[in-house]
Structure formats: C-alpha cells, structure tokens
Amino acid sequence: xxxxxxxxxxxxxxxxxxxxxxxxxxxxxxxxxxxxxxxxxxxxxxxxxxxxxxxxxxxxxxxxxxxxxxxxxxxxxxxxxxxxxxxxxxxxxxxxxxxxxxxxxxxxxxxxxxxxxxxxxxxxxxxxxxxxxxxxxxxxxxxxxxxxxxxxxxxxxxxxxxxxxxxxxxxxxxxxx
Numbered sequence: 001x002x003x004x005x006x007x008x009x010x011x012x013x014x015x016x017x018x019x020x021x022x023x024x025x026x027x028x029x030x031x032x033x034x035x036x037x038x039x040x041x042x043x044x045x046x047x048x049x050x051x052x053x054x055x056x057x058x059x060x061x062x063x064x065x066x067x068x069x070x071x072x073x074x075x076x077x078x079x080x081x082x083x084x085x086x087x088x089x090x091x092x093x094x095x096x097x098x099x100x101x102x103x104x105x106x107x108x109x110x111x112x113x114x115x116x117x118x119x120x121x122x123x124x125x126x127x128x129x130x131x132x133x134x135x136x137x138x139x140x141x142x143x144x145x146x147x148x149x150x151x152x153x154x155x156x157x158x159x160x161x162x163x164x165x166x167x168x169x170x171x172x173x174x175x176x177x
Contacts, residue, residue: 012033012034012037012101013031013032013033013034013101014032014034014044014098014102015028015029015031015032015101016028016029016032016046016067016102016103016104017029017103018093018104018106018107019107020107020131020135021106021108021131021137021141024054025054026053026054027053027054027107028051029051029061030049030050030051031046031049031050032044032046032049033045033175035175036171039071040070040071040072041068041071042067042069042096042103043066043067043068043069043162044066044067045064045066045067045171045172045175046061046064046067047063047065048060048061048062049061063080063081063082064081064172064175065078065079065080065081066078066162066167066168066171066172067079069096069103069105070096071095071097072095073095073148073151074092074094074095074144074145074147074148075090075091075092075112075148075151075152076090076093076105077089077090077162077163078090078091079162079167081168081172084116085116085117086116086165086168087113087114087116088112088113088156089113090111090112090152090163091105091107091110091111092107092108092109092110092111092128092145092148093105093106093107093108094106094108108128108131108137108141108145109124109127109128109131110122110123110124110125110127110149111123111124112149112153114156114163120153120156
C-alpha cells in the first residue's frame, strides 16, 4: 500500500478507448501509464502518445497530460500541461471499465474546458442534443449527464481535485520520479 491507503502502480501501461453510446469505436490513446489505481479511481499520464480516431486518422498528442477516471462518476478529466499553463478538458462520459489493460468509456459528447486563466466553457451542446436523438439516450442517462455537468462546475468553482493545479503538479511530479 502506498500513501493514504491506495496502491501505487509502477509503469503499468494501458490503452484508453472511447466509444459512442451504441458501442462503436470513437477514439483510442495507445500509450498511457497508470500512476494510481484504486477500486474507483485511475490516475495516470501520457505524453506524445499515438491517438487513433474513428475515421482511421492517426495523430500524436503534443504535450504531457494527466488523466483522471472514476468508476462511479459520469466524467473524466484530461489536464494538459501546455506552455501557457494547465488546460483542463473534461469529457462527460459513462464511468470507466478496465479489462485486460484497456480502459473504456462511452463519450456523451458534452465537454467542459477550463483554461489557465480560469475561463470555463461548456462545449458541443448541439452535438449532445443530436446524438441524444440518434442514439436514443435514456432519461436516466440524460439526468446523469446533467447532474454531472452541475457537479463539474461545482468542483471547478470550489477549486476541488481533479481541477486544481496542485493535483496536476503532484501527479506530474510522481510520474517524473
């Protein structure tokens, strides 16, 4: 057991893949290192990782990023360490599953971003509404997504992890050691 009762994982590599509501492939990040894993949380890092999109486009991420996934929360967070500061990108999503070193989640289109100046934006509302009809999102899913948008805004407003500079720097420093 590591600090505060969680298990530290040494250099465990996983693939992260997002799916659409009907189970079709959306995006895959190929090389990701877990820094902390508990029953409910996975925190890790990737840097210059190969990414494959649904249309076959392959690209490489350009900066280190700390990622945060929770098994009971309907969002995940990517904190990108760019030259001008930390940029938070939060996907509204299903809670994750981890099977055979593949972390998967359903991407529900809505995204919340926070720039280094603290400006918060909700993105892709039209895409969410369109996909809600196309994929027939249930009332329960719609409710969970809306509840978690509210929770994300509250966490940001109250300067709570994983939306803090100290959280990101802590895990970035752990990755470097």
